[in-house]
Amino acid sequence: MDWLVRMNNVLDYIEEKLDKEIDYKEIARVACCSEFHFSRIFSSITGISLSEYIRRRRLTLAAFELQKSDRRIIDIAMKYGYESADSFARAFQKTHGIKPSECRLKGKSLKAFPKLSFQLSIKGDTEMEYRIEKLEFEIRLIGKSKPVKTSRAFKTIPTLWSTAKKEGLMQQLINMSWENPKCSLEGILGVCGKEAAIKDEEFNYFMGVRYHDEAPEEMETLIIPPSTWAVFPNIVEAWKRLYSEWVPTSGYELADLPCIECYYPPGHKPRHELWVPIIPK
Incomplete structure (x- = not known):
């Protein structure tokens, strides 16, 4: 359906921009609704705000990159939208429970937040009066x-x-x-x-x-x-x-x-x- 296509197009747009600046007005344009309404739609369906979803996805990719590369922490922090190593470290520890520097140690547990996908659940057992x-x-x-x-x-x-x-x-x-x-x-x-x-x-x-x-x-x-x-x-x-x-x-x-x-x-x-x-x- 058009609605589902637009919502999933938004998720694709976000995924492509996780290491760049995300334009919230462009998100609303892709979704064909206002920024306010898309925010309500997103949080109502997913249970988290749009900005929190973006933050979790960025920190998930940052953790993968820390584990797989030798890039400096500050470079990875700036890639995913953080202006300093300290702000990145605070966000990273809040999400993953460990410091970015500890991410490269073997045996450390991390949290991965996968990309969302919108699907329509057909119920039909309870009518909506309006x-x-x-x-x-x-x-x-x-x-x-x-x-x-x-x-x-x-x-x-x-x-x-x-x-x-x-x-x-x-x-x-x-x-x-x-x-x-x-x-x-x-x-x-x-x-x-x-x-x-x-x-x-x-x-x-x-x-x-x-x-x-x-x-x-x-x-x-x-x-x-x-x-x-x-x-x-x-x-x-x-x-x-x-x-x-x-x-x-x-x-x-x-x-x-x-x-x-x-x-x-x-x-x-x-x-x-x-x-x-x-x-x-």
Whole structure:
């Protein structure tokens, strides 16, 4: 399928560039999606961030080269993107458990991280409920944002909401929301990234509401342009299956906009939904 071909083309591109500079914008171009969305796709499917995968592959090749050649450690370090022998030694020891100089001793154990390959697992035993929403107006949100590491997002985001509840932010958002609904995107919103083209290791998670009056001084404003959305009930389940099951077979591409987690007021069914920006292929 086109989606699988593009994802594996990205892995081929990375493999060819492990001893050179890797252009993250080129990765996104090969994948035919934004840097932000590719980062989410990659970490969701593999369980690690893109940068961590690249780091592991580089250190795997560096270990092979240390064992098979007499090249200086600093030369190998620079070949795989490290500016000094010290930074290379720290990364190498963190991954392999030994110093680069010890790598050449017989009997030393190392860790090899092989090149990944994307494959489509055909399940079909559990349907994915969704609907398409086309919002032909600008969405104005106010709230607060916090940086989140992509690799720890599923652990960090619940903690952010817990803190927001303790500090009163959640109640403040509740008090400002659920008034004069203009569309079904109403409630407490968690926006995954204020912009699409951000670093793969981290994104800003925005906690806010749709609001049209003047924003309080301590809050930020986020504007999302008119767009089309695929909407899924049950946020946790939707995140798990979105990239590996729905996107490859849907006939849609992810748009260059952030995804939105929507938490509805008491008594609403479903309790929460994931809004995913899309465009037709």
